[in-house]
Amino acid sequence: MNRNQVLLLSGxxxxxxxxxxxxxSGYSAADLLRTSSGRSFIQVLNFLEQNYLYExxxxxxxxxxxxGALGALDxxxxxxxxxxxxxxxxxxxxxxxxxxxxxxxxxxxxxGVRVGTVYQGGAASAAGVRMGDVFLEVDGxxxxxxxxxxxxxxxxxxxGTPVTVTFSRSGTPYTVTxxxxxxxxxxxxxxVLDGSVGYIALTSFYNKRASEQFRAAVQEMKAxxxxxxxxDLRDNGGGLLNAGVDVADQFMQKGPIVSLQQKDGRSRxxxxxxxxxxxxxxxxxxxxxxxxxxxxxxxxxxxxxxxxATVIGEKTFGKxxxxxxxxxxxxxxxxxxxxxxxxxNGRHINKEGILPDILxxxxxxxxxxxxAGSGVKPGTELTLVVDGQEVKAKADSDGVFRYIGxxxxxxxxxxxxxxxxxxxxxxxLRAALEYFRTGSVSKDLQMTAEEAKKERESAHEKDGExxxxxxxxxxGQSAPPPAPAPTQP
Numbered sequence: 402m403n404r405n406q407v408l409l410l411s412g413x414x415x416x417x418x419x420x421x422x423x424x425x426s427g428y429s430a431a432d433l434l435r436t437s438s439g440r441s442f443i444q445v446l447n448f449l450e451q452n453y454l455y456e457x458x459x460x461x462x463x464x465x466x467x468x469g470a471l472g473a474l475d476x477x478x479x480x481x482x483x484x485x486x487x488x489x490x491x492x493x494x495x496x497x498x499x500x501x502x503x504x505x506x507x508x509x510x511x512x513g514v515r516v517g518t519v520y521q522g523g524a525a526s527a528a529g530v531r532m533g534d535v536f537l538e539v540d541g542x543x544x545x546x547x548x549x550x551x552x553x554x555x556x557x558x559x560x561g562t563p564v565t566v567t568f569s570r571s572g573t574p575y576t577v578t579x580x581x582x583x584x585x586x587x588x589x590x591x592x593v594l595d596g597s598v599g600y601i602a603l604t605s606f607y608n609k610r611a612s613e614q615f616r617a618a619v620q621e622m623k624a625x626x627x628x629x630x631x632x633d634l635r636d637n638g639g640g641l642l643n644a645g646v647d648v649a650d651q652f653m654q655k656g657p658i659v660s661l662q663q664k665d666g667r668s669r670x671x672x673x674x675x676x677x678x679x680x681x682x683x684x685x686x687x688x689x690x691x692x693x694x695x696x697x698x699x700x701x702x703x704x705x706x707x708x709x710a711t712v713i714g715e716k717t718f719g720k721x722x723x724x725x726x727x728x729x730x731x732x733x734x735x736x737x738x739x740x741x742x743x744x745x746n747g748r749h750i751n752k753e754g755i756l757p758d759i760l761x762x763x764x765x766x767x768x769x770x771x772x773a774g775s776g777v778k779p780g781t782e783l784t785l786v787v788d789g790q791e792v793k794a795k796a797d798s799d800g801v802f803r804y805i806g807x808x809x810x811x812x813x814x815x816x817x818x819x820x821x822x823x824x825x826x827x828x829x830l831r832a833a834l835e836y837f838r839t840g841s842v843s844k845d846l847q848m849t850a851e852e853a854k855k856e857r858e859s860a861h862e863k864d865g866e867x868x869x870x871x872x873x874x875x876x877g878q879s880a881p882p883p884a885p886a887p888t889q890p
Contacts, residue, residue: 484732496610590820599627606640639695646672694718721751769806
């Protein structure tokens with residue numbers, strides 16, 4: 402593989418920052434005074450300090466200024482992450498942290514958190530915590546309205562330190578004290594399906610151990626006699642680009658994987674495949690959906706270009722840019738879009754996405770019923786009949802009523818790295834198995850002609866995530882919003 406461009410994408414952060422500084426003359430206090438906008442900035446800060454009614458949190462003001470500066474670029478992938486959030490993401494990136502060993506799931510509003518999965522061997526498992534338990538308090542702090550990200554900050558901590566959590570189970574509260582233990586960030590899940598068909602789900606590239614874990618999974622498949630392999634990149638929002646290159650390289654014998662194009666317009670090779678004894682050379686299908694982004698698109702785009710795999714699913718997200726990173730003096734992190742990546746055949750997929758070879762809808766998590774309205778008396782109870790079933794909603798003090806149905810719970814194995822699949826609900830997975838058996842996918846599994854037409858014409862509608870050696874921005878939401886991403890504390 403070519404690693405001549407490591408300073409831009411997968412090298413040390415200090416090197417990346419140095420490249421950024423080499424491309425600009427720099428800013429200083431003196432530079433600010435030379436422009437009217439700079440002098441205005443200092444004027445406002447002084448005016449605030451001298452006249453604001455309340456005490457000024459200078460750190461908060463400065464961080465807000467950084468966010469405002471980057472936000473003025475109107476670029477969703479150029480951002481500043483505050484120190485507390487950066488600390489969590491840095492632990493995720495390293496692949497290990499200290500917590501209680503559960504997966505957290507938030508509700509659709511982002512408030513209120515429940516236990517999605519309890520991993521065997523973790524502190525929560527030993528304490529009797531179960532899937533579906535709802536967090537009420539952490540060390541005496543009420544967390545019933547706390548976001549998932551903020552709850553992670555409370556639950557994680559130093560190894561061996563205690564954390565006391567009050568949960569609710571079926572409406573009954575209970576309290577347990579647990580000692581934080583090491584939790585591995587496992588990004589790869591495996592299974593062997595029908596006959597000799599292997600299945601590897603890669604959930605994130607934002608993990609320095611992802612390449613190592615994936616390589617071990619491929620060797621496991623080969624050892625178990627797998628001759629047909631399904632690579633599942635659905636809902637994988639990306640991460641480290643070098644990890645994406647490593648994954649693609651395990652299926653390719655030679656040729657470019659991805660190139661980078663900066664503002665000078667020149668494309669420079671970043672990743673190139675080379676033959677290795679550990680490579681998998683059997684039949685390959687890649688599954689993607691609308692949430693497959695960035696590094697996932699690097700892999701699926703390269704394998705599609707060189708006709709190494711058949712891509713099945715939905716049009717991918719379309720994030721074809723990468724960021725350079727600067728670790729800031731306050732412990733935060735700034736990410737700046739600095740290049741666009743290009744597939745082996747020269748495709749630019751930013752805001753376009755990868756169109757699968759065979760279009761099949763992701764049917765695992767159907768969008769639940771939701772509605773809202775107003776204009777009734779406060780406290781009015783409404784009953785709607787939908788498909789023969791009654792749905793109830795109650796108006797608030799302003800006469801506003803709303804109903805938001807629950808998203809189906811995603812089943813995960815209590816054993817990290819062990820995949821859980823549901824062929825009955827998963828049309829794309831059934832399509833992959835059928836393709837291996839017959840060489841084609843039946844019309845009843847594929848999108849209709851109308852759906853396929855919309856898919857080809859669909860515009861970029863959602864936020865995505867991708868990064869080089871840095872954390873990703875929080876995924877945005879479209880209407881209706883997706884189920885909140887689970888988090889491990």
